[in-house]
Amino acid sequence: MATTLRPKPGEARSYQFPDFRDEKLPGGIRLVTAPVVKLPLATVLVIVDAGSTSDPAGEEGVAALTAGTLLEGSTRFDGAELAEKFEQLGTSVESGADWDSAFIKITTVSDKLEDATRLLGEAISSPIFPEREVERLKAERLAEILQLETEPRGLADEKFSEFLYTPDSRYSKPDEGTAESVRALSRKDVDEFYRARYRTGSTTVILAGDISTDASRALINGAFQNWPSGAGRSQSLVAAARTPGRSIHVVNKPEAPQSELRVGHIGLPRNHPDFFPTLLMNAVLGGLFGSRINLNLREAHGYTYGASSFYDWRRGPGPFVVSTAVQSEVTAAALREILVEIDRIRSERISEDELSLARDYLDRVFPIRYETTAAIASALATLVIYDLPTDYYGSYRRNIRAVTADRVLRAAKAHLHPDQLQTVMVGDAQVIADSVADLNLGELRIDGS
Amino acid sequence: MALHGGQFTRMRIPVETFHLDNGLFVTLSEDHTAPIVAVNLWYHVGSANERAGRTGFAHLFEHMLFQGSAHVGVNEHFELIQRAGGTLNGSTWLERTNYFETVPSNELALALWLEADRMGELLPAMTQEKLDNQRDVVKNERRWAVDNQPYGTMLEKMQELVFPPSHPFQHSLIGSMEDLSAASLDDIAQFFTTYYTPDNAVLSIAGDFDSEEARKLVTKYFGPIPKGKGKPPLPPMNLPPVFGGWLREVVQDNVSLPRLFMAFRSPIFGSEEYYDASVASAILGMRKGSRLHRSLVRERQIAADAGAFTFDLAKGTDLMVVDVTARPEVSVAQLEEEVDREIELVYREGVAESEVKRAIALIETDLVVSLQSAGERADRLSMFATYFNQPGLINEQADRYRSVTTERVNDLISERLGEDNRASLLYVPKEGVETESVLAAAGTG
Structure with a gap:
């Protein structure tokens, strides 16, 4: 039989998910570190318990807008300067909110890791949410919503959620908000959301890559020394069905x-x-x-x-x-x-x-x-x-x-x-x-x- | 199996090569950090090799390679690899078609055997029924990715606009419905015999394997496959460095926002000047600190999004493309004016050293990031071997980028970004926009 030609597998080599350490820093931030030695690279992933399900009713999209505007201006630098500084270091910050958390992420080559992480910690500890940038990101979100009208895949996903959950469920509306809710958001809503949610008690920093646990700890202790302390506000979720039958x-x-x-x-x-x-x-x-x-x-x-x-x-x-x-x-x-x-x-x-x-x-x-x-960083975030x-x-x-x-x-x-x-x-x-x-x-x- | 070494020295990865007697070019790159191995095959055939009346055939053919071969049943390739814990796929491009899997390292033999079976003995498994089924699948792929997707026709419209008629890059990669309907089993046999031969392919293996062992397996499975009889040469591909004018096309489409793609002929992938163009493209449109994003999205707020990229074509000419989507309240004419002004500005005044540094820093990080994955390493080895016979170029990319100077970028810009080398492909929402007024507003009449 022809199938006898098929090669048999050899003996499988064992594999273990990278060792990691999970600790609380003196300031209250949770730190998870996974040293991985392969290439001169590391990822820093900050997750905050401030995902879209934390949006107050009527303010759908504020979690995403807050995470999106976090890097658009700090007490020391404006948004353009921040983008330029990170990119001169060969990295750029991704930030956003999914249903269950807000995230801020950079991947850098090892010799730029310290500078980039310090800059990141400083910027997101002192955001000023400039009115102009908040309004710009709102307008960009509204453009995205308009584009959905001619994009059948995204439209189908969105309509499905709308028909699935009762209208008072956060899951019934898009994670980045509806045209109506986004239009109503203000700089003040963003600032309040940040102050209520972005706290040491609701924040985890994950480092994976070419850096030791000790070096990570020292780096994060320094870079996040001004992170607001305390517990973040939490909120319960409604997730009931909209229609009882088909x-x-x-x-x-x-x-x-x-x-x-x-x-x-x-x-x-x-x-x-x-x-x-x-x-x-x-x-x-x-x-x-x-x-x-x-x-x-x-x-x-x-x-x-x-x-x-x-x-x-x-x-x-x-x-x-x-x-x-x-x-x-x-x-x-x-x-x-x-x-x-x-x-x-x-x-x-x-x-x-x-x-x-x-x-x-x-x-x-x-x-x-x-x-x-x-x-690896993202897998560790799932644990948290x-x-x-x-x-x-x-x-x-x-x-x-x-x-x-x-x-x-x-x-x-x-x-x-x-x-x-x-x-x-x-x-x-x-x-x-x-x-x-x-x-x-x-x-x-x-x-x- | 010996498990030693394989430590990358900063950004250099080990590269070994050999040829089989039948012409198969093999590249190997060991890394033992995880028990994973990637197998990657590039066939030097793409949509450019299609004959008239058979647009889309190279891609349809790629689908047929997952329909079984002499010793592999229909869909069994997928099943065997997934059962082994592997990931797999294939893709078709203008100049090449690739097939790849990443598997646990103890399943290397299986991946090689499967690839060899379809390289050597595909035809006994081909039937009309399978062809008809995959033809329907591909037609649905076209509906999904091209016809029912906003701006989904961009690639084929761009190819049509920027390449002269009868140039091998001019016709659609996904193909027309008519041509897909016309494809026959005879076409399959002919295409297979002509292009799917060991001397028209590169096999790369990256990850956790022993070099001696891998050589034995490759020789055992691929060695018996006969060499091809040669493939017909492509028609002349070379094109002048510039279009010789400003090409324009307006597409009325089912889209919500106007979007302008502006293309420039640029130096082919792999040439020294390619790296200048790649850096210029990053300065214009890579990330938020780029010129277009800073100016059109952040400062002037006329664009919802802005970027730039290169096609990375290794023959004829490459293309650099600027891609800007208007904000809802911005008119089509304003979109064109604003993009033109940015291009004109960089064309007249050039770029600053800090912009070059920013672009190179970002590109370098992306290079290291890509080397993390065995599949990416294998794919790049295959690419450099297929296009240039030099897989070792994978280790020279960072140096090539570092050697790009502000002066070189500015030379490139003055050669390639002028009005004699622009092609505007403009998408406008179907209702309420008159093509004539759009053209008049753009000043072309």
């Missing part, structure tokens, strides 16, 4: 060559005890190239360039969503196949072959994920943000291997909810609306011309 929404784009599809429901919080079986279940359903949904829609039917599913893991229950773009004419047929796959994985045990594909992949790909200082155990990465592969087909079936039954599916289609209503009517996906609403 419903389907068409965002009409006449003559669109494809329909962007999003099908799903509210998923699970990151700290859910079924995280590992659910991760594997999703890998088989739509997470991998060789998943059921992709092989069905792409390889068997040629409906799409790609189809996938995922759980958006957040502190609160983020969406579970199947996502694809299909040729307009086959929209209903593709949707039917997605429903079939969701039902099938809930009704029968996955095969040993499917289980081992997903399990082997997730287990063995582990070392490939941490090749860069930025990836979701309060995962210190040995999370040490035990990750064991936890993956412990998942069985029975546990996958139980996760599918417990965490996939065909009766709650919300469907969003951005496409040509004339071509797709009638054909999807008999799929029993709930009340159909059509938005737009």
Whole structure:
């Protein structure tokens, strides 16, 4: 048999996630350091418990705007000067807010690390949020919102969240805010948000790369000596469903060559005890190239360039969503196949072959994920943000291997909810609306011309 | 397996090379910091090699390489690599097509065997059904990435605008629906026999492997593949250094904001002057401290975004492209005026030394960052070997950039940024904007 030609794997070399140290600095900042010696590089990642879910009601987008304006002017330098200073050091600061935290990040060559980190600490400890820059970033956000009108992928994602969560849930609105909420934001809102949230007690600094723990500690103690002390304000999150049963929404784009599809429901919080079986279940359903949904829609039917599913893991229950773009004419047929796959994985045990594909992949790909200082820093941030155990990465592969087909079936039954599916289609209503009517996906609403 | 050495000395990575008798060029770069190895193959064929009436074929062909080969079933390539814990993909460009996987180092043999099986024996696995299926997939890729995406036609519109008719870089990489429909199994066989030969490929291996062991495996799997019979030469690619005028095209499209791409012919990738152009491009549009961002986004606030990049073409001519998106309240005419003024300013007055330093510092950091990943190292080794027969150039990039002077950048700018070498590709929202008035406002009539 030809398959006997196939080479067998050699003996696997062991791999360990980089050793790291997790400590509290005297000033109250949490410091996580992972010395990695490979290239003369290091990443400094500051995370603050000031993500978009901390936006006060009516001020959606203030977390993102605050993080975005943080480097746009300090008591000593204006925004242009700051950009110039960092870039002369060969680095530039990325800052922003995702749902669960604000982040400020630089990657530099080793011999510029000290200067760049000192400058970073000083700048973000003394931001002045100039009115002009706040207004400029607001205008840039409004331009982005306008662009979404003609960008079907982003529009579908946004509409899906809107239809998924009750309007008082922060998750129902874009993380960077709506046109209405962004227009209403002021310099004062940003300044207040910063003062309430950016505190030693809510801040972690992560250093990964070509620097020792001792040197990191000395560097951060100095660079962040003026970081405001105290605990950051916290806020609870609403994440309830908007519609009790199924419903389907068409965002009409006449003559669109494809329909962007999003099908799903509210998923699970990151700290859910079924995280590992659910991760594997999703890998088989739509997470991998060789998943059921992709092989069905792409390889068997040629409906799409790609189809996938995922759980958006957040502190609160983020969406579970199947996502694809299909040729307009086959929209209903593709949707039917997605429903079939969701039902099938809930009704029968996955095969040993499917289980081992997903399990082997997730287990063995582990070392490939941490090749860069930025990836290691980001993995450490995940530990902090979701309060995962210190040995999370040490035990990750064991936890993956412990998942069985029975546990996958139980996760599918417990965490996939065909009766709650919300469907969003951005496409040509004339071509797709009638054909999807008999799929029993709930009340159909059509938005737009 | 011996696990020693492999420590990078600052920014230099080890590079070894050898050739098989069938012409396959192999580059190796050891690094034992993690049990990971990357395998990367560049075939020296891209959309430039397509015949008339077959636009998009090189890319469709790339898809077919994942449909199995003599000893590998349909989609099994993906499955075997993912089961091994690897990541993989392929990509097609004007001048080349690449295939790559990063796997745990104990699976190096599997990755090599899979690549060799499809290089040696693809055709027995090709069927009409697979071709029809992948044709549908690629047509959907076109709908997704080009037709149903704002500014998605930029690459093909730009190629059409800046290259003369019949130049190999002039036609669409993703291809037209008609040409994709016309592709046949005969085309597959012919393309494979002509271009997918060991003497038209570079194989690179980077990461945790033993050099002796890797040589044995490569010889075992790739050695028996016969050498090709040569490929037809490309038509003449060389072009004058400038367009000889200001080319303009206005595209009315389903977009929310006007966006101007302005291209300049620039020195081909790998030439000494390329590095001057690359630095000039970074001065204009790399990050927030760049001229365009500082002036148009921050100070004058007429742009929502501004950047610049080079295509990095190694034949004919390269292109430097400035890319500016208007703010909502800014008119199309104003967008053009503002960009023209910035280009005119840098053309007349040149750049300062501090700008050159900023650009080189940023580029250098990006170079080191990219060397962290085994896949990136292997891809760059393949690139330098394919284009210049010198994979060792991977270690000379930082020096080449450091040797760029303000004077050289300013020479480049005065040679290439004048009105005789500009091409404006302007996207305007479909409704409410008259093409004529746009052109009139731009002063071309």
